[in-house]
Amino acid sequence: MKSMNQSTMLFKGAFILTIAALLTKILSAFYRIPFQNIVGDIGFYIYQQVYPFYGIAIVLSTTGFPVVISKLYAEQMEKGDDEKSRLLLFVSFVYLQVIGFLLFLILYGGADHIAGWMKDPQLAVLFKVISIVFLIFPFVSIIRGYYQAIGEMTPTALSQVGEQTIRVLTIIFLSSLFMEKGFSLYFVGGGAMVGSITGSIVASLILFMFLQKRKEWKGMAPSKGIFQNNSLEVKRIVKMLTFQGLMICLSGMLMIFMQLADSLNLFSLLVSSGTEREAAKSLKGVFDRGQPLIQLGTVAAASMALTLVPLISRERLATKSDNLTRKIQVAIKVSIVIGLGASSGLWAIIEPTNIMLFENGNGSDVLGVLSFVVLFTSVISTIIAIMQGLGNLLYPALAVMLIFPLKYLLNMMFIPLLGTMGAAVSSLMALGLVTFCLVFKFKKMIAVPLFTYRILGIVLTAAITMVVVLKGYLYVTNPIIAMLESDRLGAALQALSAVLLGGSLFLVIIIRGNVFLEEDLREFPFGSKLIHLLSRKDKE
Known part of the structure; x- marks a missing residue:
């Protein structure tokens, strides 16, 4: 009975954290649209140049370190060793504080150098603002790890949602205010970066409020002489944080590394290729419109796949190999179906979508190519999550680290030839190579077919049919739309x-084509509704 209660708590907690993660991803995608409308393409370029560094801080404070700390703390709790539990939290805090301080010094002290690398010295002040976040993240990581260890996921979830909400409100408020006051776009960008600090502070305050209300400080505070006769334990903690913590963190930085490569050389390559500086800034800002579109598409795929990943971990622990294999195959199918559907659908309607969200159709051809990033990121994120669930942390981290040098070098090859279209092409090529590496290793791990050619054929047929219908729909409705004043x-x-x-058509073809069985659909959100689309014989 106790085991069942623990299992129920575990999956309830995983569900709470998944919902919180999806909410923060949706907020992170949506706020960029009004922000771009406020500051324009050049203002958006300024913000996006620095954003990847904030993204690193977010990954450090939400994944990786809290997960490892919670795992180690839970182990000490089971042993009933209160002293080593306190030692773990104290050593983890010192370890993360050293990392945070070093990253702060690198960003604050090296702000001019990094901005110079990007060929835009005015960005230095934004790096100095964002560097402060790295001094705050250790507090957030430790307390989140502590609460996750004792099975309390609500503090972590509320702190994540609160952090993102306050950050978004700060960005929109300060950017609107500073634009109205007539400040420079770089000053506006600095104001937007302040949102990262206010968000981190609010996350800390929410977590501290839980500690204060529950009087849990005493259980976390280090005792006197805590290091005596514990040198081996300290080394073990540091080793676990370094290996497992960093591996999980790196695995979560796929899109951050992609954006970082573009921040470091896309603008400078455009300028060195003969594009005027202000025009190059605008082109980079237009290219960055793809980020919220990619995030929204990826969230749709992740929300479906993530519901299956905890089930995969449970089947592995229960050593039910048949059920484990089936759930892995379903998760992969979900990532391909939704990834390809979102990518091809977005490509088909990219021009009206671009105008709807960003006021004009600039760069629609480039954004259309970028839309296929959703397919690759959906598959990659699902495979990484499953590999981690199966206990493999090192390979996914190495594969994700590969994306940065690949993207950086491919940018150098294609941007001088094709401009921002070259950056889009290099994104797909880099992601394609990383996907190949992951699939190659993944197939060796599970040694069963991931999907059949029949399934792949149905998914491709659904995507092509949807694209043809959507292109025809746009062609027919263009004269009617042109009659409107706006x-x-x-x-x-x-x-x-x-x-x-397009979504309805694609879904009907997929379901009626038996890509998913009835037992598969029952495990999806709203799966009971989708079952009605199956033919009568498939439901029997």
């Missing part, structure tokens, strides 16, 4: 109706 309103009506049409 181009943006017309684009919004066209894009949203196209999403409904």
Whole structure:
């Protein structure tokens, strides 16, 4: 009975954290749209140049370190060793504080050098602002790890949602205020970066409030002489944090490494290729419009796949190999179906979507190519999550680390030839190579087919049919939309109706084509509704 209660608590906690993660991802994607509308493409370029460094801080404080700390603390609790539990928290805090302080010094002290590398010295002040976040993240990581260890996921979830909400509100408020006051776009960008600090402070305050209310300080505070006769334990803790913590953190930085490579050389390569500086900033800002579109598409795939990953971990622990294999195959199918559906659908309607969200259709061809990033990131994130669930941490981290040098070098090859289209092409090529490496290793691990050619054929047929229908729909409705006074309103009506049409068509072909069995559909959110689309004989 106790084991069942622990299992129920575990999956309830995983569900709470998954919902919190999805909410923060949705907030992170949506705020960029009004922000770009406020500051324009050059203002968006300024913000996106520095954003990857904030993304690193977020990964450090939400994944990796809290997970490892919670695992180690739970082990000490089971042993009933209170002294070593306190030692773990204290050593972890000192370890993370050293990392945070070093990253702070690198960003604050090296702000001019990093901005110079990007060929835009005015960005230095933004790096100095964002560096402060690295002094705060150790507090957040430790307390989140502590609460996750004792099975309390609510503090972590609330701190994540609170952090992102306050950050978004700060960004929108300060950018609107500073633009209204007529400040420079770099000053506005610095104000937007302040949102990262206010968000981190709020996350800390929420977590501290839980500690204060529950009087849990005494259980975390280090005791006198805590290091006596514990040198081997300290080394073990540091080793676990370094290996497992960093491996999980690195695995979560796929898109951050992609954006970092673009921040470091896309603008400078455009300028060195003969593009005027202000035009290059605008082009980079237009290219960065793809980030919220990619995030929204990836969230849709991740929300489905993540519901299956805890089930995969449970089947592995229960040593039920048949069920484990089936759930892995379903998770992979989900990532391919939703990834390809979102990518191809977005490519088909990218122009009205671009106008609806960002006021004009600039760069629609580049954003259309970028939309296929959703397919690769959906598959990669699902495979990484499953590999971690199966106990392999090192290979996914190495594969994700590979993305940065690949993307950076491919940018150097293609941007001088194709401009921002070259950056989009290099993104797909880099992700394609990383996907190949992961699939190659993954197939060796599970030694069963991931999907059949029949399934792949149905998914491709559904995607192609959807694209043809959507292109025809846009062609037919263009004259009607042109009659409206507002181009943006017309684009919004066209894009949203196209999403409904294309999504419904794609879903019907997938379900009726038996890509998923009835028992698979029952494990999805709203799966009981989707079962009704199956043919009668498939439901029997």
